Amino acid sequence: xxxAAARIFLARRFRFLEGKAMADIVLNVEVRERAGTGGAxxxxxxxxxxxxxxxxxKDPVSIAVKSNEFRKALHTGKLLGHLVxxxxxxxxxxxxxxxxxxxxxxxxxVHFDLFRVDAHARIRISVPVHFRNHEASxxxxxxxxxxxxxxxxxxxxxxxxxxxxxxxxxxxxxxxxNVQAADLKLPDRVxxxxxxxxxxxxxxxxxxxxxxxxxxxxxGETPAA
Numbered sequence: 001x002x003x004a005a006a007r008i009f010l011a012r013r014f015r016f017l018e019g020k021a022m023a024d025i026v027l028n029v030e031v032r033e034r035a036g037t038g039g040a041x042x043x044x045x046x047x048x049x050x051x052x053x054x055x056x057x058k059d060p061v062s063i064a065v066k067s068n069e070f071r072k073a074l075h076t077g078k079l080l081g082h083l084v085x086x087x088x089x090x091x092x093x094x095x096x097x098x099x100x101x102x103x104x105x106x107x108x109x110v111h112f113d114l115f116r117v118d119a120h121a122r123i124r125i126s127v128p129v130h131f132r133n134h135e136a137s138x139x140x141x142x143x144x145x146x147x148x149x150x151x152x153x154x155x156x157x158x159x160x161x162x163x164x165x166x167x168x169x170x171x172x173x174x175x176x177x178n179v180q181a182a183d184l185k186l187p188d189r190v191x192x193x194x195x196x197x198x199x200x201x202x203x204x205x206x207x208x209x210x211x212x213x214x215x216x217x218x219x220g221e222t223p224a225a
Contacts (some may be wrong), residue, residue: 001166004146007070014046014161016138018116024076024078024084025076025078025079025082025085026084026085026087026092027065027070027073027084027085027086027095027114028049028065028066028068028069028085028087028088029053029063029064029065029086029087029088029089030048030064030065030088030167031062031064031088032050032062032063032064033062034062040082040110040111042211043064043186044067044110044186046065047066048064048065048067049064049065049067049070049109049110049111049112049160050063050064050111051063051064051065051111051112052111052112052113052114053086053095053114053116054113054114054115054116054118055114055115055116055117058116060121065089065112065113067108067109070109070112071108071109074100074109075177077142078164078217080097080098080099081096081097081098081101081125081162081197082096082097082162082164083095083096083117083119083128083159083160083162084096085217086114086183086216092119092182093116093225094116094117094119094159094160095111095114095115095116096114096115096117096123096125096159097114097115097119098113098114099111099112099113100112100113105173109168115121117159118155118159119159119160119209120158120159120160121158121159122157122158122159123157123158123159123162124135124154124155124193125132125154125155125157125162126135126152126153126154127152127153127154127155127163127164127165128151128152128165128166129148129150129151129153129165129168129201130166130167130168130170131146131148131167131168131170131202131204132167132168132170133169133170133171134146134170134173134175136170136171136172136206137170137171137172137174138171138172138173138174139173139174139175139176139177139204139208140173140204141172142175144174144175144204144206144207145204145205145206145207146170146202147202147203147204147205147219147222148161148188148201148202149199149200149201149202149203150181150196150199150200150201150202153166153181153184153193153196153199153201154192154193154194154195155186155191155192155193155195156191156192156193157187157189157190157191158189158190159186161188161189161190162190163183163186163187166184166186168184168201168202169193170204174204175204175205175206176203176204177203178200178201178202178203178204179200179201179202179203180200181185181196181198181199181200181201182197182198184201186205191213214217
């Protein structure tokens with residue numbers, strides 16, 4: 001696809017972000033005329049990170065972002081899974097960064113995927129789960145172990161109101177207690193995706209050290225013959 005045609009393709013087809021909906025991260029993209037492995041290699045050689053823009057009822061478009069700009073966006077921690085602004089010339093549109101691939105040795109970004117969205121549309125997206133107040137859990141204080149079943153939870157959320165993380169408070173949890181996805185307190189207009197609603201996010205279980213101590217104590221209480 002030639003640059004002129006790509007510009008027409010990108011222009012005036014998407015809702016603009018306004019006010020609080022405007023994303024903090026802006027990616028200035030170029031349209032790549034060459035796709036495929038050879039085109040991606042040439043793009044990286046020119047100091048750019050190749051990517052693909054897809055989604056909606058539009059055709060995919062091969063794009064690229066300057067490497068230093070892309071790394072800066074990555075280091076904010078608010079690129080993947082967040083609403084960001086794609087800028088092409090004078091045109092802007094809301095997108096979600098769905099995936100970033102890294103070089104296995106250098107760990108440099110080598111490719112990325114951007115997904116077109118309406119800023120206020122509800123989308124399905126995975127959000128990381130974190131835990132706090134470990135010291136306030138009686139079960140953990142007694143030597144129990146936190147078993148995490150889900151490190152991410154799929155949510156249905158407005159594209160302009162995606163939570164950065166789900167934080168679970170462990171205060172008061174005893175051994176044998178568990179945290180269900182359906183019981184999580186989420187922001188307004190955000191809910192757990194249907195297939196995760198019945199899932200156990202985490203539980204407080206007896207640790208191997210506690211089991212070993214209990215077995216030792218039982219052996220010590222066995223009466224002599």
